Amino acid sequence: MPDLDVLIVGAGLSGIGAAYYLQRDHPQRSYAIVEARGASGGTWDLFRYPGIRSDSDLHTFGYEFRPWREERVIADAASILRYLRETAAEHGIDRRIRYHHRVIGASWSSPEATWRVAIEHTDTGERSEITCRWLFCAGGYYRYDEGFTPDFPGRDGFRGTIVHPQQWPDDLDHTGRRVAVIGSGATAVTLVPALAETAAHVTMVQRTPSYVVAAPARDPLAPRLRRLLGDERAFAVIRRKNIAQQRAIWQFCQRHPKAARRVIRWLNTRQLPAGYPVDEHFNPPYDPWDQRLCVVPDGDLFRAIRSGKASVVTGRIDTFTADGVRMADGRLVEADVIVTATGLNVQAFGGVELTVDGEPVKLPETVAYKGMMLSGVPNLAYAIGYTNSSWTLKIGLLCEHFCRLLEHMDRHGHTxxxxxxxxxxxxxxxxxxxxxxxxRALGQLPRQGARAPWLTSMNYQSDVKMLREAPVTDPELSFD
Known part of the structure; x- marks a missing residue:
């Protein structure tokens, strides 16, 4: 007999959610969560840079089964981490987490109908093995040990401090110093206003602009609904409202990209100083939602620019110098600290090497099934959330579907x-x-098909029908 029925990899937002649904719907099943680090919370414990926060509202980014009760709905990392850990403690999930357990490989044996999972103990370096019926990968899709930094010429000649947000040092003091933040994505637009509170000046250096939109940090409707309906019902109403709102904005951008671009530009112009070069710094060459929109709570980035504490430089970097960053057009961005907010390194399934009956699984040769399993790979599920909406909306549906699949297998005697x-x-x-x-990582990832159920859907309403309401059986899903 295997050690566990289900082994969940990752004790972050997805892993804790998966554990909740599993023990709610299958209390008889044994499970554990393995976590390579020494703490739960995933992203929200790993990143420590100033101002770190969500870029989705917590009524949709939080779990459907546990209301978000705090006032700020665009919440900081400390609040999100507290919410995750309270959820895990409230349901006894925290007692199922095995810390310092990194999965380095997993091999499936058809005769045994079992996964043999190789574990490295990150605190001691020792190796061990866990056997399980199902492997549930809930570790997200980026590397925790390093972020992405391009090779900037002249880096070694810079006299100040260079830091990547993913490895933010606890002792970095930027007070009264000039800071250059290289990047234009969610991390950069979060860092700039946070650093500007105490820095001498912060410059966001971007090669290409991103779409940036202001959103209220608090939902004015939430307190009134809570007083009227109570926490549970108010949370459900606000969640449905926000899901519909997110979808409507995305659909508008997809169907009417020119109009969406004009609306976003108009909103930006209202937030920025008179005569500000909006088209130079906030008008991307791609359409809205070809990449994720950057949300700034209460327009904090625009407020920092209006105050003169922050500025934006758009163009190609030529080289780092001793005193900062020189652009290709000759401009010098003077800096004492350079922050390379240049992105993540994607890593599918935590870099785990999978084999099935001795044959290595080559991820680019597999096809995603319902956005949660891989073609030809038995008893393996994974959780990847939405890129065009709140991550957790999809995670909840995937976990529900996984539990329904287990119920079907139990009912028909399948293993x-x-x-x-x-x-x-x-x-x-x-x-x-x-x-x-x-x-950058597409060549390392699985593929998706051109038809259901091999599509990786990014549509919540479609996923509700497929993952929550439709049967779990399918002619292209075989049972033994």
């Missing part, structure tokens, strides 16, 4: 299931998303 395409099928990239960190 193994495996997706297999019925004949040749055209494929396309795993994620239809233009962000640089995704584009």
């Amino acid at each position: 193994v299931c495996r997706p297999r395409p019925a004949g040749p099928m055209a494929t396309r990239p795993f994620l239809d998303f233009g962000a640089g960190y995704i584009q």
Whole structure:
């Protein structure tokens, strides 16, 4: 007999959510969560840079089963981490987490109908093995040990401090110093206003602009609904409202990109000083939602620019110098600290080497099934959330579907299931998303198909129908 029925990899937002649904719907099943680090919380414990926060509202980014009760709905990392850990403690999930357990490999044996999972103990360096019926990968899609930094010429000649947000040092003091933040994504637009509070000046250096939109940090409707309906019902109403609002904005941008661009530009112009070069710094060459929109709570980035504490420089970097960053057009951005907010390194399934009956699983040769399993790989599920909406909306649906799948297998006496395409099928990239960190990694990721159930859907309403309401059986999912 294997050690566990289900082994969940990762004790972050997705892993804690998966554990909740599993023990709610299958209390008889044994499970554990393995976490390579020494703490739970995933992203929200790993990143420590100033101002770190969500870029989605917590009524949709939080769990459907646990209301978000704090006033700020665009919440900081400390609040999100507290919410995650309280959730884990409230349901006894924290007692199932095995820290300092990094999964380095997993091999499936068909005769045993079991995964043999190789574990490295990150605190001692020792190795061990855990056996399980199911492997549930909930570790997200980026590397925790390093972020992405391009090779900037002249880096070694810079006299100040260079730091990547993913490895933010506790002792870095930027007070009264000039800071250059290289990047234009969610991390950069978060860092700039936070650093500007005490720095002498902060310059956001970007090669290409991003779409940036201001959103209220607090939902004015939430307190009134809570007083009227109570926490649970108010949370459900606000969540439905925000899901619909997110979808409507995305659809508007997809169907009417020129109009969406004009609306965003108009909103930016209202937030920025008179005569500000909006088209130079906030008018990307791509359409809205070809990449994720950057949300700034209460317009804090624009406020920092209006105050003169922050500025934006757009163009190509030529080289680092002793005193800062020189642009290709000759401009010098003087800096004492350079922050390379240049993105993530994507890593599918935590870099775990998978084998099935002795044959290595080559991820680019697999196709994603319902956005949660891989063709030809038995008893393996994974959790990847939305890129065009709140991550957790999809995680909840995937976990529900996984539990329904286990129930079906129990009812019919099955122990193994495996997706297999019925004949040749055209494929396309795993994620239809233009962000640089995704584009750099497409060759390492699985593919998705051109038809259901091999599509990786980014539509919540479609996923509700497929993952929550439709049968779990499918002609291309075989059971043994």
